[in-house]
Amino acid sequence: MTTADLRDTDGPAAPSGKAPVVELRGAGKSYGNIRALHGVDLAVRPGEVTCVLGDNGAGKSTLIKIISGLHQHTEGAFLVDGEPVRFSTPREALDRGIATVYQDLATVPLMPVWRNFFLGSEMTKGPWPVRRLDIARMKKTADDELRNMGIVLDDLEQPIGTLSGGQRQCVAIARAVYFGARVLILDEPTAALGVKQSGVVLKYIAAARDRGLGVIFITHNPHHAYMVGDHFNVLRLGTLELSAARDKVSLEELTNHMAGGAELAALRHELAQTGGVDIEELPEAGDLQASTAATPEGKS
Incomplete structure (x- = not known):
């Protein structure tokens, strides 16, 4: 299954000019002295797939909890249909059309x-x-x-x-x-799946988008995100490192941001000191900095 297959133009085009259903403006969350999320801007529009990528500990789970009503933000603003909201329970979020599908799916295996x-x-x-x-x-x-x-x-x-x-x-x-649901949050839906089953899920993410839903696709796999995504947001240590539309970022740039440019450059330097390791294909620090600068909306 190719990217073109999943982004079939037979369905309605992504209405990028439409107002966001869900929007975060400078949103953040602190747990006592621990700041889990800070200064995050995010807009989810109908008929678009908004991908949120990040490694473990990047803040993806905290972001999900704020939008789904499990936790309340402690800074910034959270808007639904342009109206500031502060949900107390997931039921309140669901009543406003925000549904979350977690990795465990909340199903009873023995029931039909x-x-x-x-x-x-x-x-x-x-x-x-x-x-x-x-x-x-x-x-x-x-x-x-x-x-x-x-x-x-x-x-x-x-x-x-x-x-x-x-x-x-x-x-x-x-x-x-x-x-x-008007906004569908998918928490790592392909994380535990093989290649074929991941393709099946990506197909139905595209189908949900084509039915006019705003989809928030949480993932740590840039290749899966790039197959269906319309807008990409990369979180790193609780802050937004990259926010870019599909036509503003390549898969290679997205992967570099996801992997962490500085970390890859440091790894290349360390591997250079180890015999028997081919580092020619690894990016250098200068290459990664140029990639970041070439992304207009990126934040290094």
Whole structure:
């Protein structure tokens, strides 16, 4: 699967001129004396995939928690539809159309696919107080919604734990879309997947974008991000090192920012002192500085 396949122009073009659904302005979060996030600007527009990249400890999890309503920001502003907000619970974020799909997916492995699709929001029928589950309607709705996303499962009665990791991610995405998500936060959806299953998930990320959702794709893999992303943000030690549109940054530049230019330059110097190591292909400090300067929106 190629980048061109995932960025098919048959769907609606990314409406970059539209106002952001979710926006952070100089946002930050401190835990006592520990500053986990500082001065982050982020805009998520409908019909676009906004990629947030960073190594472990870069601040990606803190960013997710602020937008999803788990934690409140301690500096800057957080806006939804241009209105400043301060969520107290994830339910408040969900009520504003912000849904989060975490790595563990919040599914019950032994329950059927359709039960997991409606987990916590089951359809019922009959008069109170003898209302009962409307199983037939839930099965049909789950099947229809999955097919609308291009996901065809032979048996919705099978336990969701028997699906592949990529299929479970796709069910979680379809569920969020059905329950009214306008902004979809995906927390490292391809981290534990092989090449083929990662391609499946990336395909449905592109499908969610083409349905008009604003997608926040959290990842540490620049190659996956570049296949579907419209805008790229690289976090390093809690601050925004790079913020660039797709046409302003190459995959090589994105990878260099993700890997850390200074760290790579230092590594090249250290490896030069070690016999038997070919360092010719490793970037030099000057090359990395030039790459950063060539990215208009980059911050070194």
